[in-house]
Amino acid sequence: MLEAQLKTPIWCPACNAIYHGSPLAVPDREYNVGYLAHYAQCPDCGTLFQNPMPPFHQLADFYPPNYHAATAHGLLARARHNARLKQLTPLLNGDGALLDYGCGNGAFLTWAATKNLGRPLFGYEIADQREVQKLADGAVTIVRGKPADLLDSLPSCRLITMNHVIEHLPDPHETISALTRFLAPGGAIEGQTPAADSLERRVFKTRWSGYHAPRHTVVFSRAGLHKLFDRVGLNQPAISAAFNPAAIAVSLAACTRSPERPIRRAGLGWLWWLGCATLLAPIDLLSGASGIMNFRAIRQD
Ligand SMILES: [Zn+2]
Structure with missing residues (x-):
């Protein structure tokens, strides 16, 4: 059955180009959750995306209780x-809410409330x-549920921030176009995400941390991210290289072990990999093809 699904023509979630081919199997090297993800690469924009795409209800199974974002x-x-x-402040001029889409336990927002x-x-x-x-004496509202549960109660937004979130969405076009409707004129969507067209991916191949398989559903290239924002009417997003040694540290650690020995983001071993990654980070940043990218797109009208 998997074979049949893999041969069906599908569309790139970033640019909508048609894809035929055999996706690449990428194991989970961090948490060993027992699901083998397959990634297709768009022939047009180079974005990587899971094929078959796991259904919405299955995604939660990919996040164990010790998942790093929660700790x-x-x-x-x-x-x-x-x-x-500090990075968000220049985008917070004018009325409207700040939305942290993919806020985890709300730690950033409760801190920002102070x-x-x-x-x-x-x-x-x-x-x-x-x-x-409601947290921080009512200053912070956290909505958990399906995306529609958020949109029911969301006010007009000045800024929507997605820190390592867009690559976890099964249908990023649907999500970004729905969120764009809530942006005040002049408001922005910004975030950070791995880049499929990176030097790091070329070097580490399926051990590249940007796959984060099976949790990353769509890993954008720079061209793919441009096309996605064009399609939702947010023209000319700014995309820049991001400093994120933890991503390089995971790629390095993945070279020393099999998927059966998951990578622990704690302890002396992790500090060692972080140290090595920090030394390599300038190469990544200066390569013009960083492994992680920052993006921001502004609603013009
Ligand atoms: Zn594409």
């Missing part, structure tokens, strides 16, 4: 929040059941 805390987390808010941003702070995280939670 950041303490000083390091505060330093990360600070750096992230900075008096003078606007509603919303967060969204995927879940089976709809749940609305």
